[in-house]
Amino acid sequence: MNLPLLVAEDVVAGYRASLPIVHDASLQVAPGEILVVLGPNGAGKSTLVKSLAGTCPRFSGRVRLADKDVSALAAHQLAAAGIGFVPQTANIFTTLSIEDNLRAGAHLLERPLLRRRLDEAWARFPDLLVKRRLPGHALSGGQRQMLAVARALMMAPRVLMLDEPSAGLSPLMVGQVFRQVRAIADSGIAVLMVEQNVKAGLAIADRGLVLVGGRVAHQGAAAALRGDPLLAELYLGRHGAPADAGAAP
Amino acid sequence: MLSYLLFFITVASILSIATLGLNLQWGISGQFNAGVVGFVAIGGYTLAVLSMPATERLLVQWNLPFAVALAASLVTSAAAALLVGLATLRLRSDYLAIATFGVGSAIQLLANNLEPLTGGSRGLVGIPRPFEALGAVGFAWAYAAIVLTLLALCYAALQALLHSPWGRVQRAMREDESVCAALGKNVVRLRLSSFVLGSVLMGLSGALYAGFVGTTSPSEFMPILTFQIWAMLIVGGSGSNRGAIAGTFVVWGLWTLSGAFIGLLLPPRWQAQAGALQSILVGLVLVLTLLLRPQGLLGARRAA
Amino acid sequence: MIAQAIVDGLLSGAIAALGAIGVTFSLSILRFANFSHGDLLGVGAYGALGVVLLTAVSSAAKTLDAPLGPFSFGWLLLIGLIVGIVVAVAIALLLERWVYRPLRQRAADPLTLVFASFGLALLLRSLILLLFGPDPHQYSTEIQMALRLPGPVLVMPDQILVFVVTLGVLAGLWLFLQRSRHGIAMRCVAENPSLASVAGIDTAATVRMTWIVSAALAALAGVLYGVTVQVRPEMGIGLLLPLFTAAILGGVGSVPGAVLAAFLISLAENLLSLVMPGSYKPLVPFVLLLVVLYVRPQGLFPIAGQK
Numbered sequence: 001m002n003l004p005l006l007v008a009e010d011v012v013a014g015y016r017a018s019l020p021i022v023h024d025a026s027l028q029v030a031p032g033e034i035l036v037v038l039g040p041n042g043a044g045k046s047t048l049v050k051s052l053a054g055t056c057p058r059f060s061g062r063v064r065l066a067d068k069d070v071s072a073l074a075a076h077q078l079a080a081a082g083i084g085f086v087p088q089t090a091n092i093f094t095t096l097s098i099e100d101n102l103r104a105g106a107h108l109l110e111r112p113l114l115r116r117r118l119d120e121a122w123a124r125f126p127d128l129l130v131k132r133r134l135p136g137h138a139l140s141g142g143q144r145q146m147l148a149v150a151r152a153l154m155m156a157p158r159v160l161m162l163d164e165p166s167a168g169l170s171p172l173m174v175g176q177v178f179r180q181v182r183a184i185a186d187s188g189i190a191v192l193m194v195e196q197n198v199k200a201g202l203a204i205a206d207r208g209l210v211l212v213g214g215r216v217a218h219q220g221a222a223a224a225l226r227g228d229p230l231l232a233e234l235y236l237g238r239h240g241a242p243a244d245a246g247a248a249p
Numbered sequence: 250m251l252s253y254l255l256f257f258i259t260v261a262s263i264l265s266i267a268t269l270g271l272n273l274q275w276g277i278s279g280q281f282n283a284g285v286v287g288f289v290a291i292g293g294y295t296l297a298v299l300s301m302p303a304t305e306r307l308l309v310q311w312n313l314p315f316a317v318a319l320a321a322s323l324v325t326s327a328a329a330a331l332l333v334g335l336a337t338l339r340l341r342s343d344y345l346a347i348a349t350f351g352v353g354s355a356i357q358l359l360a361n362n363l364e365p366l367t368g369g370s371r372g373l374v375g376i377p378r379p380f381e382a383l384g385a386v387g388f389a390w391a392y393a394a395i396v397l398t399l400l401a402l403c404y405a406a407l408q409a410l411l412h413s414p415w416g417r418v419q420r421a422m423r424e425d426e427s428v429c430a431a432l433g434k435n436v437v438r439l440r441l442s443s444f445v446l447g448s449v450l451m452g453l454s455g456a457l458y459a460g461f462v463g464t465t466s467p468s469e470f471m472p473i474l475t476f477q478i479w480a481m482l483i484v485g486g487s488g489s490n491r492g493a494i495a496g497t498f499v500v501w502g503l504w505t506l507s508g509a510f511i512g513l514l515l516p517p518r519w520q521a522q523a524g525a526l527q528s529i530l531v532g533l534v535l536v537l538t539l540l541l542r543p544q545g546l547l548g549a550r551r552a553a
Numbered sequence: 554m555i556a557q558a559i560v561d562g563l564l565s566g567a568i569a570a571l572g573a574i575g576v577t578f579s580l581s582i583l584r585f586a587n588f589s590h591g592d593l594l595g596v597g598a599y600g601a602l603g604v605v606l607l608t609a610v611s612s613a614a615k616t617l618d619a620p621l622g623p624f625s626f627g628w629l630l631l632i633g634l635i636v637g638i639v640v641a642v643a644i645a646l647l648l649e650r651w652v653y654r655p656l657r658q659r660a661a662d663p664l665t666l667v668f669a670s671f672g673l674a675l676l677l678r679s680l681i682l683l684l685f686g687p688d689p690h691q692y693s694t695e696i697q698m699a700l701r702l703p704g705p706v707l708v709m710p711d712q713i714l715v716f717v718v719t720l721g722v723l724a725g726l727w728l729f730l731q732r733s734r735h736g737i738a739m740r741c742v743a744e745n746p747s748l749a750s751v752a753g754i755d756t757a758a759t760v761r762m763t764w765i766v767s768a769a770l771a772a773l774a775g776v777l778y779g780v781t782v783q784v785r786p787e788m789g790i791g792l793l794l795p796l797f798t799a800a801i802l803g804g805v806g807s808v809p810g811a812v813l814a815a816f817l818i819s820l821a822e823n824l825l826s827l828v829m830p831g832s833y834k835p836l837v838p839f840v841l842l843l844v845v846l847y848v849r850p851q852g853l854f855p856i857a858g859q860k
Contacts, residue, residue, distance in 0.1 A: 079753035534581035535672030
């Protein structure tokens with residue numbers, strides 16, 4: 001059993017301090033494993049992952065990366081520390097070319113290292129190499145998603161977080177993206193993935209966590225969750241949901 | 250002494266009307282007018298142009314009565330406000346600032362250049378004034394009475410407006426526009442109406458000023474006026490009509506005092522630069538209030 | 554006549570282009586209308602003037618002031634240019650640290666920064682007035698021999714140099730934005746500050762870089778304006794509206810757009826003054842601004858991520 005690499009403890013997050021969306025959420029992800037975060041609409045999944053990436057305010061709670069407390073770091077410092085994030089929307093720079101998008105992702109790197117990472121990106125995503133001079137706004141949904149992931153990988157993060165990577169993609173593309181995510185995890189990176197599509201998410205994940213009304217309602221091994229009737233109930237809000245499951249927006 | 254005091258009160262009251270207008274635009278509905286002087290000047294020039302007696306070199310020689318010209322100045326300032334208001338209605342908030350700044354510069358240019366209409370850089374002299382027949386003292390008292398009455402009326406009307414449903418929506422909109430829009434309020438039209446009304450007050454102020462001093466020229470309406478009125482608003486505490494009037498008196502008092510000081514102490518050669526000192530003070534008031542006492546700018550409720 | 558108007562338009566458009574780039578940066582990266590940008594041009598111009606005025610007290614300065622070749626200025630003005638740029642950049646960074654950053658960190662209202670810049674504009678302008686007085690200045694009283702080009706078009710050597718320098722600077726800026734790490738960071742923050750920080754870009758550092766580039770360009774524009782026209786305290790406020798118009802017409806955030814628009818506005822001003830009295834020239838930017846706002850507010854080359 002791997003030691004967890006990313007640890008979040010009692011995170012309270014939201015956009016206004018008077019109205020937190022995520023309450024006392026705790027989770028852990030180990031290297032090489034995929035933790036999928038599930039939950040009905042409005043449960044706060046996006047808010048949670050954004051607060052871990054630093055793009056949404058976190059009002060209390062701690063975040064650790066291995067043995068280092070990164071709770072006080074700003075978004076760009078988290079990226080430098082090894083936490084990569086792929087947002088759900090607006091996740092590439094549409095006015096930059098594919099190559100410049102990747103360069104932006106490697107902003108902090110020295111030239112030789114940047115060159116190496118760029119070559120690794122082309123190797124992992126040969127489709128992007130072919131189109132490297134195309135501007136972001138000319139890409140299809142699937143290509144954008146690939147570029148977004150490639151950009152996050154430029155820093156060789158130890159933790160990769162993705163917010164609904166399958167959103168708006170065709171089933172074929174979803175399969176491709178998820179295969180990439182699995183391969184990324186298999187290379188030793190800890191992956192945290194928010195996913196709306198329960199079945200597909202659990203299919204590639206090692207563990208799952210269910211967020212309802214901003215609180216962690218349930219978690220466990222993905223295999224166990226796959227057949228768990230409790231999951232359906234939580235989604236439909238019938239039984240076992242936390243007291244103030246004001247989930248529906 | 251008394252006549253000077255009367256003069257001061259008259260001018261300060263005239264300026265207060267403009268400050269009330271700015272309060273409506275900024276303090277109540279959160280819109281930034283960077284060209285206040287332009288709207289004031291439009292009012293002043295409208296009154297002047299329409300009431301000037303027939304003179305050879307002038308294009309417009311209608312010699313209209315004071316009250317009619319006054320009413321007309323409200324219309325022209327409203328028109329100018331609509332012109333820029335409609336242009337920037339659905340655009341980012343700083344575009345209105347840029348457009349109003351444009352109005353300020355454009356009016357100054359037009360005033361300087363449209364000689365047959367505005368008298369060019371010399372301006373229009375000898376504007377017929379009401380109650381002139383009463384002699385200098387009589388005129389001073391009568392005009393002060395008119396101005397104070399109008400100020401009181403404007404104040405009362407604005408207070409009533411603020412406590413009306415319209416006023417409540419305006420303030421709610423300033424707090425959180427998206428909520429108001431969600432409630433079905435026509436945010437765009439509300440903002441525009443507030444902006445136009447505020448500009449009308451500024452035009453009224455300009456017209457009253459022209460009628461008081463009897464002349465208009467580009468040097469009566471210099472860019473510094475915009476900053477002066479802003480300072481008057483935030484010294485008094487924006488959002489409050491009473492504060493707007495109080496702030497006007499305070500700032501105008503300080504301005505004229507410092508101006509008198511400079512005139513007495515310094516030789517003429519240095520006076521332009523000493524005027525720069527006054528401007529620096531105004532600039533400091535604006536910036537320091539923003540940094541140190543934001544409630545002066547944002548209103549007590551919303552101190553950041 | 555038309556040829557002369559076109560050439561004049563190109564020459565003054567070049568200066569406006571340098572100033573408009575700073576405005577488009579502040580609207581897109583800093584995300585507010587910076588009313589003190591015009592006065593940064595003034596600061597640059599007056600910084601250089603301060604150096605040039607040293608000829609009154611220093612004979613070394615006098616020697617350095619001897620005109621170079623066909624131009625009206627000497628090495629002294631080049632030193633003055635550097636001083637002007639340094640002063641403008643320093644002021645911009647100081648204001649960012651002491652005024653804009655604190656306000657950005659606590660203000661809910663984006664207009665707060667606009668208001669601050671408005672007050673700062675008055676302060677900068679008044680300080681210049683206090684230090685240098687209200688009268689216009691020239692960097693040099695040298696009489697230049699005009700060049701006669703086909704047209705017939707009369708052009709001063711200074712003006713040609715200004716145009717060439719501007720083209721060079723624009724080319725350098727283009728390379729900077731396209732190739733360098735900081736340039737790419739600026740473009741990222743212009744489009745999407747949140748994504749930029751997730752990618753590891755320190756937006757505060759990018760903001761500082763933006764101020765440096767904008768202030769340097771503004772100071773250069775101010776000095777070039779001083780060389781070809783004159784230096785006076787209200788030069789900043791007089792240039793502000795055309796600069797805003799150019800940035801908006803070009804499409805906020807687009808450097809090529811701002812440059813093209815600056816040239817278009819300048820050409821329009823000069824061509825229109827062939828058919829209307831020259832004193833109406835300054836009205837052209839305002840009319841164009843209204844037209845753009847009514848007809849195509851996103852400008853010629855809209856950039857994603859801008860409203």
